[in-house]
Amino acid sequence: MSLRRSIAVRLTVLFATVGTLVLAALGVAIYLSARHDLVAQDFAELENKAALIADLAGSGTSDERAQRLGDALRHHPDIAFHIVDEQGGVLFSTAPQALRAHARTQPADTEPRRHDWTLADGSRLHALNLRQTLADGSSLATLLAIDDARHADFLQRFRHLLAVALVAAAVASSLLGGYVVRQTLRPLRTLADEARHITAGRLQRRLTAEHVPVELEQLAQSLNGMLARLQQDFERLSGFSGDLAHELRTPITNMLTQVQVVLAHPRSNESYRETLLSCAEELQRLAQTVGDLLYLAQAEAPGALPSREGVALDAMVDALLEFYDLLAEERQLTLRREGSAEANGNRLMLHRAVANLLSNALQHATPGTEIVVRLDGTGPTSRIAVHNLGPSIPMQALPRLFDRFFRGERGRHEGAGLGLAITRAIVQAHGGSVSVVSDASGTVFELALPGASGPAQTRRQSSR
Ligand SMILES: Nc1ncnc2c1ncn2[C@@H]1O[C@H](COP(=O)(O)OP(=O)(O)OP(=O)(O)O)[C@@H](O)[C@H]1O
Numbered sequence: 001m002s003l004r005r006s007i008a009v010r011l012t013v014l015f016a017t018v019g020t021l022v023l024a025a026l027g028v029a030i031y032l033s034a035r036h037d038l039v040a041q042d043f044a045e046l047e048n049k050a051a052l053i054a055d056l057a058g059s060g061t062s063d064e065r066a067q068r069l070g071d072a073l074r075h076h077p078d079i080a081f082h083i084v085d086e087q088g089g090v091l092f093s094t095a096p097q098a099l100r101a102h103a104r105t106q107p108a109d110t111e112p113r114r115h116d117w118t119l120a121d122g123s124r125l126h127a128l129n130l131r132q133t134l135a136d137g138s139s140l141a142t143l144l145a146i147d148d149a150r151h152a153d154f155l156q157r158f159r160h161l162l163a164v165a166l167v168a169a170a171v172a173s174s175l176l177g178g179y180v181v182r183q184t185l186r187p188l189r190t191l192a193d194e195a196r197h198i199t200a201g202r203l204q205r206r207l208t209a210e211h212v213p214v215e216l217e218q219l220a221q222s223l224n225g226m227l228a229r230l231q232q233d234f235e236r237l238s239g240f241s242g243d244l245a246h247e248l249r250t251p252i253t254n255m256l257t258q259v260q261v262v263l264a265h266p267r268s269n270e271s272y273r274e275t276l277l278s279c280a281e282e283l284q285r286l287a288q289t290v291g292d293l294l295y296l297a298q299a300e301a302p303g304a305l306p307s308r309e310g311v312a313l314d315a316m317v318d319a320l321l322e323f324y325d326l327l328a329e330e331r332q333l334t335l336r337r338e339g340s341a342e343a344n345g346n347r348l349m350l351h352r353a354v355a356n357l358l359s360n361a362l363q364h365a366t367p368g369t370e371i372v373v374r375l376d377g378t379g380p381t382s383r384i385a386v387h388n389l390g391p392s393i394p395m396q397a398l399p400r401l402f403d404r405f406f407r408g409e410r411g412r413h414e415g416a417g418l419g420l421a422i423t424r425a426i427v428q429a430h431g432g433s434v435s436v437v438s439d440a441s442g443t444v445f446e447l448a449l450p451g452a453s454g455p456a457q458t459r460r461q462s463s464r
């Protein structure tokens with residue numbers, strides 16, 4: 001489990017580092033503050049003693065003063081004193097020679113001032129070096145000092161404790177952090193386990209998104225959404241192979257039966273001719289279906305658009321209406337275009353998409369009515385709507401209308417059911433969308449396509 005790849009290891013290291021660093025910073029702060037307080041306490045004690053000395057030495061003879069000072073200060077072995085009166089008589093002294101020698105090189109203060117001295121022998125001291133004026137007007141040279149090493153033991157114990165606490169904190173926060181991270185990441189492992197069990201045969205399974213932390217819920221939901229789409233596509237694809245086999249089997253069986261019947265007995269030339277004609281018709285339809293399927297496969301492939309250009313939809317629709325004019329006349333229908341628009345796309349593909357809609361409208365329109373192609377190029381999207389009057393499409397058929405091989409009852413004898421699938425594939429390849437509305441007021445198929453960008457690159461030329 002390398003550091004780069006494992007979230008658990010990374011988080012654990014992070015927890016341990018942060019925990020240890022915080023504790024170390026806190027420990028150092030407490031240590032420094034304690035040390036500072038101890039030194040302040042030492043100086044306060046020295047200042048107390050200096051005041052006491054001034055009191056005790058304020059009156060009497062030299063001997064009396066020495067007596068009083070000796071009685072009072074004898075019990076403070078950790079403080080070094082050196083008290084000398086005006087005449088140079090030593091009243092009380094416990095200071096070592098090195099300290100006295102050092103003090104002699106320093107000027108005396110009239111007010112208590114804190115000194116940190118390092119003596120010739122290397123020892124460090126906190127000292128007061130005073131010339132005090134006494135109550136009787138005489139003066140006194142007072143030297144008081146405390147060895148800095150007095151608290152060394154305590155501080156060393158403190159440092160040891162701190163080191164032990166730091167190690168313990170590092171270990172504890174690694175263990176605890178590791179445990180928490182592992183627990184937190186467990187839902188991720190559960191999701192991975194669940195995902196492992198989803199196969200092509202079990203695409204209906206979903207990841208449990210309810211009991212995972214909110215951060216993972218979104219991931220689980222996205223994955224579930226992806227699974228749903230995959231399942232849908234997968235089912236459509238499996239259904240498609242079945243449909244395809246079925247579509248091809250029927251005409252082939254028809255032809256086979258006809259040919260077998262004709263071959264069973266000797267027949268007239270006329271009847272052979274009839275059978276061949278009927279077979280040719282069937283083959284023609286088969287070729288059409290296979291051609292459509294190929295086209296559909298190409299239109300659905302990624303990057304299906306060979307080239308894009310500004311396409312003048314009005315000219316294109318006019319040409320189509322002209323092409324279908326005879327057929328419309330035969331069915332007593334009139335064709336009309338309204339509005340104008342321009343789209344950015346592939347001319348031939350768009351031509352085919354609209355032709356499929358028109359051919360459907362011609363097939364399903366009630367004789368004597370009008371088919372209207374409405375173009376709307378006012379917004380950023382160009383819209384083409386093909387409207388015909390006729391029996392409305394049942395509600396339950398609407399969602400499947402654009403599926404391959406889907407045919408309504410009336411369409412069953414006509415085409416292969418690929419026209420709308422091709423139209424949708426073309427429009428989607430352009431980044432557009434298709435929609436249909438069908439009710440008593442007629443059926444409208446609408447294509448929404450990206451409008452021509454920038455100045456019109458229109459080439460007014462009818463397309464076939
Ligand atoms: N304008 C319309 N009015 C009523 N029903 C329609 C209309 N257009 C399409 N349909 C229904 O949608 C079905 C699918 O249409 P689609 O164009 O995909 O296939 P088709 O026309 O049957 O065959 P193909 O277009 O491949 O020759 C049709 O069979 C028909 O039932």
Ligand SMILES: [Mg+2]
Pocket residue numbers: 356359360415418419420
């Ligand atoms: Mg059709």
